[in-house]
Amino acid sequence: MNKKEARLRRARKTRAVIAEKKAVRLTVFRTNQHIYAQVISGVGSKVLAAASTVEADVRKSQPNGGNVEAAVVIGKLIAERAKAAGVETVAFDRAGFKYHGRVKALADAAREGGLKF
Template sequence: MKLTRKESRIRRHRRIRGKVKGSPERPRMAVFRSNQHIYVQVIDDTQHHTLAAASTIDPEVRGTISSGANCEASVAVGKLIAQRSLSKGISKVVFDRGGNLYHGRIKALADAAREAGLEF
């Protein structure tokens, strides 16, 4: 039985979530990538609470990008989530790539967040 790309991503995501947990000291930075947008949340898994969020549909990002589905948009979202996290006192996170492969838009977002001051 051959798995579709979506089923493979979901399997990878479940495997990752078994190992990656967010805590109040080091919350989880979860990334969701759709065909048209990219979304990222900083989550405390012990309280099941989103601490910060950013995406390509935010007004701050939407006006500066031409498309929500490219590396340029991911860099903008990475900088924004780092800025919002740092303003709430969060400097260290655990990266959850959501089962996506670590290249392209996911890598661009992670690199931008690291450059803006987040540690992971």
Template structure:
């Protein structure tokens, strides 16, 4: 459990910094089975766009939900939904997770789809 507490401590620090910047936040959560991405307003009170591997439109043509290909699909989907809502610049909140693997794949796919970090 100490590993999760350390992750939450890092996430708290990052979110405090993003709150000072007052920009829209792209938050990522990674579980063992799925990946979730949400875009929050600058005040943090409203979700502008969201995507996850639980959604049928995203995982329909994927082999699994816990690999880099699934993360890239989620990143692309959340970027498209963000751009449709008129948001093109966000701050990336990795929620204390290390920037590698699935988290990095999601970020790279969102950048390629037109989102600016």
């Protein structure tokens, strides 16, 4: 089992619990260069809000998308967009990544932005 398979195995457990509850989920994906966040509906078929460091307006303020400062910007942005879509409460899906560093910074910023999880 390589690193990716191990991460996806960890993610599968969390996603099974969230799917059972039919909760709206905030999912995070990170690469070395960027970080992505999506708010996905309870049935898992529709993306309600999305934000990433690939977007042009984010790139202007954060040219390096692979650091904690960029994760904080994305956390605030996803919280703002989720609230605009009418979502207040989400389940946090860290996609098998450790709750540490950029993932933790994004989650904390989303909480500050008004999301509850």
